Amino acid sequence: MPMQAMRTLFLISSVFLTLIFLLMFNETADAQFDRLNEHFITRSEVVAANGMVATSHPLAAQVGLQILMQGGNAIDAAIATNAAMGLMEPTGNGIGGDLFAILWHEESQQLYAINASGRSPLGLSYEQLMAELEAMEETRIPPSSLLSVSVPGAIDGWFELHERFGSLPMADILAPSVHYAENGFPVPEVIADAWRRSARILANRVGAFIETFTIDGRGPEKGEIMRNPDLGNTYRLLGEQGRDVFYRGEIARKIDAFMREHGGYLRFEDFDQHRSEWIETLSTTYRGYEVHQIGQNNQGTAVLQMLNILEGYDLSEMGFNSPEALHLMIEAKKLAFEDRAKFYSDPDFNDLPFERLISKEYAAERRALISDRALERVTSGIEGLRDGGTIFLTTADREGNMVSLIQSNFRGMGTGFVVPGTGFSFQNRGELFSLDPAHPNVYEPGKRPFHTIIPGFVMKDGKPWFTLGVMGGEFQPMGHVQILVNMIDFGMNVQEASDAIRWLHTNSTEPTEAWGDYLKDGGLVRFESDIDPAIVEALRAMGHKVEIGGGFYGRFQGILRNHELGVYVGGSESRADGQAVGY
Structure with a gap:
């Protein structure tokens, strides 16, 4: 065969083989993309070896990362990030609120937990509270009243965490x-939208709300610059x-004078x-994972109860x-x-059955109540709260320390009551007391409300293995539960x-209601709008009341530790402003 013909044949063959390779590659890539797209993934995970921060404001996440890169540890970074969040996302948190945290301390190889929630006023009796509410013609503690203010616990939580585990000076943190x-x-x-709505609601509060949190009486638009020099002075x-x-x-x-x-x-x-109080976590196992x-x-016990019930089913096989x-x-x-x-209430005031509630035996009893039809009438097995303002943040450092911290107004x-010169609003967590004297969560002086x-x-x-908050x-x-089932199952x-x-199920009985109340109508299930209509119809056929859209579906942050590769893997809520960052 002439040399020119051989060259031509080789060229054609090479092109043909390249096309086949590209088609095979594209099919593989497309299949991979389809697998991810099936679950509506918006972006890849963040992977880093030396440290990571994830929260719902990008600049606050970068503040925490800056502290890590300056030599601070995960505890320092968590405090720094929380301080930045209180400034930059006051629609969800601030030093007028409370804090809970769980952390892994690498040096001691131990898990620690802190309850930094505040208590009701010692000088306000149940009888005086009821008299105040009667004069106001209220049947529950209103969130717009100073009656809903309990002691802010976040600052004490910061200093307890720092004294025990911190490394940098607090002034540097x-x-x-x-x-800023x-x-x-x-x-x-997203924060700008919530800020404008809050400003419209809280503009008439006594104190310094207008001067502290608005621009000429309104909330900021996206991209506008906000300052809070009073909070800077407090810090x-x-x-x-x-x-x-x-x-x-x-x-x-x-605060006393105000x-x-x-x-x-x-x-x-x-x-x-x-x-604050250092405590032992409650925990259960779920398919070999230990969930704390x-x-x-607070309502974390519900996570453990739900997982215990679900462990009896093969969810992965169902899909x-x-x-x-x-x-x-x-x-x-x-x-x-x-x-x-x-039952979920301050254990200092009641002997509460937490060990029974999270036992596998109790889960089996509750699981036996489930059939192929939706339950309508549900009571406790042992004789709401809608879209609140909260932030979650998580940090990890090069030594292996990891912090899971949540904080809220x-x-x-919160209430919108701002003491002039302080730069922060008080929480209204006291709204979540019950007024039923028979209820473990009933208001009492010096008591921590339900969170x-x-x-x-x-x-x-x-x-x-994993820190998470939603x-x-x-x-x-x-x-x-949805995050953990998505990952584990x-x-x-x-x-x-x-x-x-x-998905979101609403209308269950709340800890603020009377002891004898219970779920009577099955409640309502809501889905985000991309749900397949066929799934909705199948659930309705089982007896569920289902609506598409509406509701509030939370804000997630999480960091996973891959011990085999020696890296952290982070994810951040795509429905909010934040991000996971690492180095």
């Missing part, structure tokens, strides 16, 4: 937030003088006596978003939430598990 408070920061899109005082300036010094005295002037009941004594929650006066798997998850939620409504920006905010931590084979009022236990990665379509 708070310095980035002081800088004085020089300004741009407001991102500076905390860095210089420590926690006592807040609980025994200048700030406590300002409360006396405007009819509130918190006093200097309440701040002086406040202490705070328990006590992600199958009507059968969804039915079981919804039913488990109904059962757990009736116990939530009756409760409703958006919705829950940090999660998962261990595997005795090692830290802020959002009553949705939080449902969010934790359905094999999704961190970001994929977050981006998958979510």
Whole structure:
């Protein structure tokens, strides 16, 4: 064969083989893309070896990363990130609120948990509270009243965490937030929308709300620069003088005077006596994973109860978003939430059956109530809270320390009551007391109210595996369970598990209601709008009341530790402004 003909044949063959290779590659890539797209993944995970921060404001995440890169550890970074979040996302958190955290300490090879929630005023009796409410013609504690304000616990939580595990000076940890408070920061899109709504609601509050949190009486638009020099000064005082300036010094005295002037009941004594509590987590196993929650006066116990019930079923065989798997998850939620409504409260005031609630034996009893039809009438097995304002953040460092921290004002920006010169709004967590004297969560002086905010931590084979939080009022236990089931049962990665379509079940009995109340109508299931209509019809055929759209489906952050590769893998809520960042 002539040389020219051979060259031509070789060229044609090469092109043909290349085309075949490309087609095969594209089919593989397309199949991979389709697999991910099936679960609505928005972006890849973040992978880093030396440290990671994930939260719902990009600049706050970068503040935490800056602290890590300066030599701080995960505890320092968590405090720094929380301080930045209180400044930059006051619609969800701030130092007028409470805090819970679970952390893995690499050096001691131990898991630690802190309950940094505040207590009701010592000087306000149940009888006086009821008289106040009667005069106001209210049947429950209103979130717009100073009656809903309990002692802010977040600052004491910071200093407890720092004293035990911190490495950098507190002044250095708070310095980035002081800088942003004085020089300004741009407001991102989702936060700007919530800020404008809160500003319209809270503009008439007594105190310094307008001067502190608005631009000429309105909330900021996306991209506008906000400043809060009063909060910057408060942070500076905390860095210089420590926690006592807040609980025994200048700030406590300002708050006492403000409360006396405007009819509130918190006093200097309440701040002086406040202490956080180091506690043992509550935990259960789920398919070989050890899942930890705070328990006590928050709703983390519901996560453990739901997982215990679900462990009796092969969800992976049923498949992600199958009507059968969804039915079981919804039913488990109904059962757990009736116990939530009756028992989750301050253990200092009651002998509460937490060990029974999270036992495998009790889960088996509750599981036996589930059939192929939706439960309508559900009570506790042992004789709401909608879209609250909360932030979750998680950090990890090069030594292996990991922090799962959640912090909140409760409703958006809290009460909107701002003591002039302090730069923060008080929480309205006291709204979540019951007024039924027979209820464990009934209001009492010096008592911690029920909380919705829950940090999660998962261990595997005795090692830290995953930190997670899904802020959002009553949705939080449902969010934790959906993320964990997506990862453990359905094999999704961190970001994929977050981006998958979510469901929300509402109208279960609340911890604020009377002891004898229970779920009577089965409640309502909501799905994000991308749900397959065939799934909705299948659930309706089982007896569920289902609506598409509406509701609030939470905000997720999480960091997974891959011990084999020596890296962290992070995911961040695509429905919000934040991000996971690492180095």
